[in-house]
Amino acid sequence: MSTVHETTLEIDLKALEHNYKFLRSKLAKDVELMGVVKAFGYGSESSEVAKKMSELGVGYFAVAYTKEGVSLRDDGITESILVLHPQSINFQEIIERCLEPSIYSEYVLREFIKTAEKLGQKDYPIHLKLNTGLNRLGFIENELETIFDYLNKTSSVKVKSIFSHLAASEDWREREFTLQQLGKFRKMAFKLFENLKYRPLLHISNTSAIINYPEAAFDMVRSGIGLYGFGNDEKINKNLKPIGTLKTIISQIHHLAAGESVGYNRAFTAIEKTKTATLPIGHADGINRQYGNGRGGVYIKDQYAPIIGNVCMDMIMIDITGIECEEGDEVILFGGPQHATKFATSGNTISYELITGISQRVKRHIIK
Numbered sequence: 001m002s003t004v005h006e007t008t009l010e011i012d013l014k015a016l017e018h019n020y021k022f023l024r025s026k027l028a029k030d031v032e033l034m035g036v037v038k039a040f041g042y043g044s045e046s047s048e049v050a051k052k053m054s055e056l057g058v059g060y061f062a063v064a065y066t067k068e069g070v071s072l073r074d075d076g077i078t079e080s081i082l083v084l085h086p087q088s089i090n091f092q093e094i095i096e097r098c099l100e101p102s103i104y105s106e107y108v109l110r111e112f113i114k115t116a117e118k119l120g121q122k123d124y125p126i127h128l129k130l131n132t133g134l135n136r137l138g139f140i141e142n143e144l145e146t147i148f149d150y151l152n153k154t155s156s157v158k159v160k161s162i163f164s165h166l167a168a169s170e171d172w173r174e175r176e177f178t179l180q181q182l183g184k185f186r187k188m189a190f191k192l193f194e195n196l197k198y199r200p201l202l203h204i205s206n207t208s209a210i211i212n213y214p215e216a217a218f219d220m221v222r223s224g225i226g227l228y229g230f231g232n233d234e235k236i237n238k239n240l241k242p243i244g245t246l247k248t249i250i251s252q253i254h255h256l257a258a259g260e261s262v263g264y265n266r267a268f269t270a271i272e273k274t275k276t277a278t279l280p281i282g283h284a285d286g287i288n289r290q291y292g293n294g295r296g297g298v299y300i301k302d303q304y305a306p307i308i309g310n311v312c313m314d315m316i317m318i319d320i321t322g323i324e325c326e327e328g329d330e331v332i333l334f335g336g337p338q339h340a341t342k343f344a345t346s347g348n349t350i351s352y353e354l355i356t357g358i359s360q361r362v363k364r365h366i367i368k
């Protein structure tokens with residue numbers, strides 16, 4: 001870790017390597033690991049993270065939107081890229097940039113075939129998304145016949161993989177539901193196999209399923225949060241290293257007398273002599289208002305300082321009474337002394353939302 005002079009999200013690629021190796025150790029040799037780098041690599045830096053993963057042997061990436069795949073291509077990523085949630089308006093660009101669409105509805109299948117035929121494609125790789133209970137995207141069982149009808153009439157596309165997504169792979173109380181999803185997936189995939197004259201890859205597992213349902217790894221797993229260092233479980237977190245540390249500095253220190261207030265709407269009032277610090281980070285940077293008024297806190301030289309008053313757009317104020325520090329000193333929001341999961345919990349949310357919410361305004365510093 002280094003010292004910063006402004007708000008900075010440090011991204012440690014060594015930690016990424018550690019997490020990759022841990023997750024890989026849970027998988028059989030012939031199972032492929034797809035690196036999920038959507039949402040700027042879960043708020044880190046998607047291209048840097050993808051380059052590191054490709055060095056480590058990852059041959060497949062996933063993004064949510066077409067734009068994210070295009071940006072990886074612009075940055076020189078040449079591996080296969082699955083676009084999990086494309087729209088028909090993106091299909092020409094998907095083909096032009098060699099991205100691979102998730103096909104999740106009859107409409108999307110029909111429109112993609114139209115575009116592939118128009119552009120003279122043969123066997124263009126597509127990925128069929130099955131809905132096994134999440135009820136978000138995907139075909140249900142009685143739509144499989146329709147898929148066959150379309151596929152039998154064209155040679156423009158070829159099914160490279162069949163996949164689905166689990167609703168609660170991290171939650172043991174939902175074990176029965178997850179097993180039902182796996183059963184449905186096997187049944188639907190088998191029907192598809194019977195009708196296609198080749199065997200596409202199968203995948204359903206996200207990070208928590210890699211750990212909790214090793215029998216569901218099939219040909220490939222899709223890992224996001226685990227690579228970034230979070231396991232949705234304290235025991236698994238012990239084996240992972242969060243790759244991001246969010247740091248800022250003290251802009252100004254104030255000495256308040258009892259009765260003085262701090263910030264908008266005077267949400268904090270000092271009941272005794274209080275020393276406060278103002279930090280250059282606010283809700284426009286992803287530190288949302290729910291962390292205000294004492295719910296969240298930060299660390300200065302390993303000492304805890306609560307956020308006081310309302311979070312502003314570009315600033316927060318903290319109570320540093322009794323902490324020896326000066327203007328310019330470093331402050332850590334998460335990483336190091338405070339696990340991001342703990343910070344997220346203080347604001348009533350989860351690590352996924354916290355880390356993907358750190359806005360693009362915050363400087364990223366990559367540590368190789």
Ligand SMILES: *Cc1c(COP(=O)(O)O)cnc(C)c1O
Nearest residue numbers: 036165206207222223224225226
């Ligand atoms: C985001 C996403 C993943 C990755 O899930 P993690 O829990 O972060 O490992 C996998 N598959 C799909 C369809 C996703 O949307």
